[in-house]
Amino acid sequence: MATAHFGEELVKLLPRMRRFARGLARDAADGDDLCQATIERALKAAHQWQEGSRLDAWVYRIMRNIWIDEARAGNRRRQTFAPEEEGEHVSSAGDAAIEASVELGNVDRAMRRLPPEQREAVMLVLVEGLAYKEAAEVIGCPMGTLTSRLVRGREALMRELGETP
């Protein structure tokens, strides 16, 4: 079962978990939902965590897996249940609301435009400071895949941020 010290380590990680979730999700509320779902799953899976290994990488892996699953499920739902234009309408109205948000800076906008696989690579390495090897393990991809995603993601960010200083 989950021990008290596991719990305390997890509590200490909460601010960084929340930041990673915000980076992945489309807005603050989605980010907090993702964070909460991650906490629940981490508590259930606590016995699988190897003491002495990095808890942050372990938790990030849980989080990005939930996020990927939900993104896929979301796409399926839209394709199955909503006529295509309606789906587009919903999505563009959502995007417009996000763009209009005062809190949303250039960096947020540029990050949201990245394909998800580039966004998670950028978040893990540039924001959370994981080594390439650790980030590749979190994502479950080869190192070469990670670095090429990083290169493409950074090029796109530089283009976007260069245009809107």
Added chain:
Amino acid sequence: MTITPEEIIAYVDGELEEGARNRITLAALVDIDLAERIAAERALRRQLQAHYAPLAEAPVPAAWAESIRRATAGPGGEVVDLAAARVRKAAESGRAAPRWWHSPWAGAAMAASLVLGVFVGIAWQGAGGGGPIVARDGALVASGDLASALDTQLASAQDGAPVRILGSFRRADNDVCRVFSGAMASGIACHAANGWQLQHVLPGSTEPGQAYRQAGSQDAALMTLAQDMAKGDPLDAGQEREARAKGWR
């Protein structure tokens, strides 16, 4: 020499072995396009970190911590766990820079935000030449005016010096390292048996022909690098003087 985008980001992210890192540092000294690409990658990294840093400082919903503590408390409530202290210690020695780090370095970077460019008189010949940086025993080592600035100047007293020392610190192996900023090159050098070994080199604070420019962003980049390398706080004026008196050992 061809340097791929993958190598550039690995260089900036600190993922390269020493040999590969030196190769790129050398190449950047003579290739202004490469130096600028490196600077742009560093600037992006810094911009993202600055943007997301406040999020990890913000308080999280109290209910989250409560639900975790409820789920992980033993049947008797408080659980005494001998392994906890060890694990906590390991987590604390992790990568995240403690908050108290920010103020001393931020102050140093700010103080040096306007760097007078009077370093232009030095002949810059890149590696192997008689410039401020030479290759020696497979490492890049400071020479000439840069070496003497690193040897003698204190960060607290250097009005009008051609190279400014932005700060000094000790890294994990206890070597003294110094952050410098000059017109032709800026960087971080650490004291070793064969002189001041260059750990990072960025383009200088002044373009040829310009008197000065705002060097704040470059200096901030160096401060971030220094912070990653350092063990503890930067040296204060007294500690720096003491280190100089002991030959930077």
